[in-house]
Amino acid sequence: MRQVKNDLLRQFFEGLRFAPLAQKEKELSRAQSLLEIVEPDTEYPFEFVCFRIAGFRPRSEDSGHIIRGRDLIDALTVFIATVNRQTAPDISTRTEKVYTVRQLARRFNVSIKTIHRWRAKGLKGRLFVFDDGKRRLGFVASAVERFARENERLVERASGFRPLGDDERDRIIKRAVVLAQAGDKSRYAIIKLIAEETGRAVETIRSLLAAHDKTAKGQGTFRKSPGRLRSKDIKQICRLYSQGVSVAELMKKFDRSRSSIFRIVKKRRAAELLGRRITYVDSLEFQSDDAPQFILSDAGAVRSADTSNTEKGLLTREKETELFRRYNYLKFCACRLLDKVAGGHCHSRDLRRIEDYLARADQTKKVIIEANLRLVASIAGKHATTRQGFADLIGEGNISLMRAVEK
Secondary structure, eight states: OEEEEEEEEHHHTTTTTOOHHHHHHHHHHHHHHHHHOOTTOOEEEEHHHHHHSSSSSOOTTEEEEOEHHHHHHHHHHHHHHHHHHTTBBBGGOOOEEEEEEHHHHHTTTOOHHHHHHHTTTTTTOEEEEOOOEEEEEEEEEEHHHHHHTTTTTHHHHHHHHOOHHHHHHHHHHHHHHHHHHHOSSHHHHHHHHHHHTOOOOOHHHHHOOOOOOOHHSSHHHHHHOOOOOHHHHHHHHHHHHHOOOOOOHHHHHHHHHHHHHHHHHHHHHHHHHHSSOOOOOOOOOGGTTTHHHHHHGGGGGHHHHHHHHHHHTTTOOHHHHHHHHHHHHHHHHHHHHHHHHTTOOHHHHHHHHHHHHHHHHHHHHHHHHHHHHHHHHHHHHOOOOSHHHHHHHHHHHHHHHHHHHHH
């Protein structure tokens, strides 16, 4: 097994080697979820990586390190493969039957490819050590029965599979051509719709149309795929979208479907949010059911009410406490939603809420800083001997003030 290239990540993962089996399995699941959202060209704080996988913060001297996305992908891939092998239990320790992929395919009268498609739909499997001492993918009987019970129609349809006849092939191809020429659906949406209409598996329809397009003398069912987007194209799409360029223009410029544009933007937004280092001072008040009403009830009045006070240089202890509580609670709410995103539940509405929480937190921080600028100027005036010295002290004081608010 090859080693992790990044020195800091290698030391971190080596430190997890001696964790109990149950803890290793938790870390394996977290690493798999993290790998799904990491982008190669995005940078991530080591503190974020450490907490997402192991559940604890790193030492202070390591917390400031930044990890490149491609290094993180490499390290996670090695770690997942290693832990998968280390935690593979012997089937002799199992009290219920464990199926191999081939055995499960024979039981349901389906292909091995179908079993792997079922895994993507929720069929739980893992590595086991079988009687011959080799590690193979296996499925415990209880997990198989649960999947079959929860996906009864899917299993019955796959088990009752019948070969495609020539007439049915022609009907599927003609239907795909009509839908593709309409131009309002993506390739996947067309394949999925035809699969639902015919009762066939999505993979069956995809394979049929792919084979047809490969051998067609004229133009195939779908136009040729534009290929994978380069990293700089993805960045440009996100930048133009944020500047207000319409989705229709982006579709035309980059030769992508509407759903692809939205998916690219959403994934990029999620990666940028996950890459931010967000710290807050926790409080038991934040866990209360009425915390949003109690802490954020007058959030709309923050700017108007408190800005008028800052003009007079006034900020009572009670008001300052209230602002700090709101500031930390908003970041707490953002981090709680970020945990969902890191776990693979990435929805646009959650990203909008996270961005809103962080924007409101920044506004609250601005109010706190502005309210204390007069105090900074007063202290600088007492210690400065020249005009230049006064300006330098003001600058240093403002930086210290911003750092103090962050803490």
